[in-house]
Amino acid sequence: MTVMSPQPVTTDPAINPRRRVYRPNTKYIPILATLALLLVMYLGGLVNYENFDQPSVVVNLFRDNAVLLAVAVGMTFVILTGGIDLSVGAVISLTTTLTATLLQGGWPPLLVLPLVLILGALLGAGMGAVIHYFRVEPFIATLAGLFLARGLALFINQESIPIRDELWTTLSDMRIPLGETTKTTLTAIVALVAVLIAAAVLAWTRFGRNVYAIGGSADSALLMGLPVARTRIAVYTISGFCAALGGVLYTINSTSGHALQGTGTELDAIASCVIGGVLLTGGAGYVFGSLLGVMVFGLITTIINFQGDLNAAWTRIVVGVLLFGFIVLQRLVTRRTR
Amino acid sequence: MGEPATDPVLEMTGIRKVFPGVVALDGVDFRLYPGEVHALMGENGAGKSTLIKVLTGVYEIDGGDIRLGGEQVRIAGPLAAQKAGISTVYQEVNLCTNLTVAENIFIGREPRAFGKIRWGVMRKRAAELLKRLDLDLDVSAPLSTYSLAIQQMVAIARAVDISARVLILDEPTSSLDASEVEQLFRVMRRLKDDGVAILFVSHFLDQIYEISDRLTVLRNGQLIGEYRTAELPQVQLVEKMIGKELATLESLEDKAQRSRTRSATAAPILQAKGIGRTGAIAPFDLTIHEGEVVGLAGLLGSGRTELARLLFGADKADQGELSIDGKPVTLRDPQMAMKRGIAFSSENRRTEGIIGDLSVRENIILALQAARGWTRPIPRRKQDEIVDKYVKALSIRPADPERPVRNLSGGNQQKVLLARWLITEPRLLIIDEPTRGIDVGAKAEIQKLVAELSDGGMAVLFVSAELEEVLRLSHKIAVLRDRRLVEELDNTAGVDADRIMQTIASGATS
Structure with missing residues (x-):
């Protein structure tokens, strides 16, 4: 093509009255809302409770929610494509049970670690393939995965299995100093690194952008020649991997494995993503949003602990209310951009 | 060449x-x-x-x-x-x-x-x-x-x-x-x-x-x-x-010419007084008589569809009065309109009308079944009878009622949609852009059909972006501009495309 003379003509509003209904930060509204909520909750804690100003309050959020955070990272990928992964909680339980059993059986820990992570990824890949090639609803395919993984975990062992492996106990006791007084666990660091990697992948790689494209319109993505099959299977693989990683983090935190561990985690992860502004219909949201969503989750629990006289059920109640609020907010924001 | x-x-x-x-x-x-x-x-x-x-x-x-x-x-x-x-x-x-x-x-x-x-x-x-x-x-x-x-x-x-x-x-x-x-x-x-x-x-x-x-x-x-x-x-x-x-086109011309003079003594079916909806369409008056074809002309986005949707109850009017057969009604939903004999064939046949995976027969029977209620299923023999009749009457091709509608061309899908509403025997048929995206032949057939329906006493509100078509079919033309009904014209000898264009362009009410 030869170069044509530049003569922009569309600046005339009369020619194109429907142009520019754009507000630059519409897409950041949900994440900013979550951030604001988080700050309000934190300030509320500061005002009401003694010792809430300790840095450990914030640092421990990551320690206590490392598993959920890892899972939410994978879930973010899946939800961004417009899918959902119900199997992650069960994959956690399978991972913890298998890890504990194998370590108890004397398998070398450096073999067990990659093995369980790969198993999680493979489970995810399998579900992704079923979803894509057989056009099964993600809800159904991952529900099947949930039963399968949970069943396998219960089949292996229904009891809590202690881990006495040296590597695991070392990792469990490891503390990473942050400044003078505060320390955090390895698991918190691992989960945070997962967030950073995911954010970079989503923002700066073709794969990441394809994830958003599929969430926007899978049909269009296909017609634009994007590798829809590969991408879709990959996001479930990532989710499976992240769930297995969450399982490993759990075994490190608690030096045990239990088949009933992780029950309901998939719902917590989905809720975190939604509270963090990831659109359930796909195509919009950020992994940092999911991070904020997990922190909201953690902060609610922390505040209830500080309060002391509140039932833990309040966590669920508050999360339920927030979910409603954020889903309505998403509706309003997307309606305005249309 | x-x-x-x-x-x-x-x-x-x-x-x-x-x-x-x-x-x-x-x-x-x-x-x-x-x-x-x-x-x-x-x-x-x-x-x-x-x-x-x-x-x-x-x-x-x-x-x-x-x-x-x-x-x-x-x-x-x-x-x-x-x-x-x-x-x-x-x-x-x-x-x-x-x-x-x-x-x-x-x-x-x-x-x-x-x-x-x-x-x-x-x-x-x-x-x-x-x-x-x-x-x-x-x-x-x-x-x-x-x-x-x-x-x-x-x-x-x-x-x-x-x-x-x-x-x-x-x-x-x-x-x-x-x-x-x-x-x-x-x-x-x-x-x-x-x-x-x-x-x-x-x-x-x-x-x-x-x-x-x-x-x-x-x-x-x-x-x-x-x-x-x-x-x-x-x-x-x-x-x-x-x-x-x-x-086909020419004989249609004659027919429309003839019938243009017809509706003077007919009774009004629908009367709208100051009906409007904020943000959608400014308050307007419109009367539609039996056997009358009222054309809605205007540019894309001028409020044609919005007006039609109000009359069908698909959107709720927030002001004004509507009466059907002289009795005032408030249309809260399309079902109320359907009960009173109003049918609406949407412009968006893919997303709002046609259900691609269902067969031609099922698509046609849908509205009639809805009108009867699910407790009174239409017997299969009766269905076949009705569907056959309309497949023939509208020359839907291919004439295979069991074929999924998805596989039909746009023009034929439009005819299926029309058939669906026609079998409910409406007294007022609202058709929004029935000829958009379909070929010349099918267009002529649909126009002819509209003319015939009006001859048979059915009132038709005909929404179309093509002025020619509106002019050819309508007894009365309502011109819309910027979501406002700016002029109502009797389609007499002096009215042509230029005249309507002028109204659309200037918005003058004379």
Whole structure:
């Protein structure tokens, strides 16, 4: 093509009255809302409770929610494509049970670690393939995965299995100093690194952008020649991997494995993503949003602990209310951009 | 029939494509030269879509030979077509509106350094590319913030940037208004000057004559001929497309002329007084009599559909009074309207009307069943009887009631939709853009049907973007402008397209 003379003509509003209904930060509204909520909750804690100003309050959020955070990272990928992964909680339980059993059986820990992570990824890949090639609803395919993984975990062992492996106990006791007084666990660091990697992948790689494209319109993505099959299977693989990683983090935190561990985690992860502004219909949201969503989750629990006289059920109640609020907010924001 | 001096960039000879029971393309030749806009013409079912799908690699041919730049090629799939230099932009924009303009142009081909997307470079290139097409857009804004027309041009920018040899535009103008079409044509002329070969499909003859250099006519899967657009009068073109004299259209003209004088003594069915809805349509008065065809004219977005939806209760009026048969009613939902004999055939037949996976019979029977309620299923024999009658009466093709509607052409889908409402025997039929995106022959048939229905005493509110059609059918024409009913005209001798255009342009109420 030869170069044509530049003569922009569309600046005339009369020619194109429907142009520019754009507000630059519409897409950041949900994440900013979550951030604001988080700050309000934190300030509320500061005002009401003694010792809430300790840095450990914030640092421990990551320690206590490392598993959920890892899972939410994978879930973010899946939800961004417009899918959902119900199997992650069960994959956690399978991972913890298998890890504990194998370590108890004397398998070398450096073999067990990659093995369980790969198993999680493979489970995810399998579900992704079923979803894509057989056009099964993600809800159904991952529900099947949930039963399968949970069943396998219960089949292996229904009891809590202690881990006495040296590597695991070392990792469990490891503390990473942050400044003078505060320390955090390895698991918190691992989960945070997962967030950073995911954010970079989503923002700066073709794969990441394809994830958003599929969430926007899978049909269009296909017609634009994007590798829809590969991408879709990959996001479930990532989710499976992240769930297995969450399982490993759990075994490190608690030096045990239990088949009933992780029950309901998939719902917590989905809720975190939604509270963090990831659109359930796909195509919009950020992994940092999911991070904020997990922190909201953690902060609610922390505040209830500080309060002391509140039932833990309040966590669920508050999360339920927030979910409603954020889903309505998403509706309003997307309606305005249309 | 002249030919440009250069060699064709695309040459298809003896293309044959057979589907079970149908020969969709029977030895069709097609040539496309660099730097021309070539219109592909034909009725629905003539083989246009099939030919385009062959070119884009969706279908494999059963015979014939495709040459691109002189070399024989086999187009194995959409990606292969793109690689070979053939890009397509469809009526529905196939982009991701949640992504930015720049991303939509470059996704899958983003400039990268060490695997990391170079956003700055990408935005810069996108802006340059759009500037060459005379478009000045904010490339980092989400595509959803722009109008459909702009989105389509972004799709074109993407297409020509990927491969600039052959560009297929499949009904790009169907949902654009006049100024947007103008803008699109400007872009097309730019590309043409750059030597891009453009295959253009449109149902608007005026557009064909404005933009195309040559045209190829297909009928029933066969090549009728290749012509220079300027040398082929419109009437002849239409004749070649439908293969019969314009008898249908002309006899219709008479009929409408005759019936235009008819409704003077008829009783009013529906009376609207000051009905309106904030943000949708300003308060208006409108009376529709028995056997009367009321045409709604106006530009895209002038409030035609909004007005129709109020009368059907699809949207709730927030002011004014509506009475049906002299009795005041408040239509809270479409069911209330249906109970009072009002039927509404939507403009959006794909998304709001037709259920593609159901058969013709099931689609037709749907509204009647809904009106009866699910506790009183219609016996199968009765269904077959009714459906047969309407398939014949509306000449729905193919005349197989058990075929999924998805497989029918646009015009026939529209007829199915009409049949659905007709069997409920409405007294007022609201039809929104029934002839959009369908071919000339089917158009004439639908117009004829409307005229017949009105002769039979049915009142029709006819919404259409085509003034000719409105003029031909209506007894009374309501002209809309900027979501306001600006004038109501009796369709008498002095009223013609120019008169209505004036009203639309000036908004004068006389």
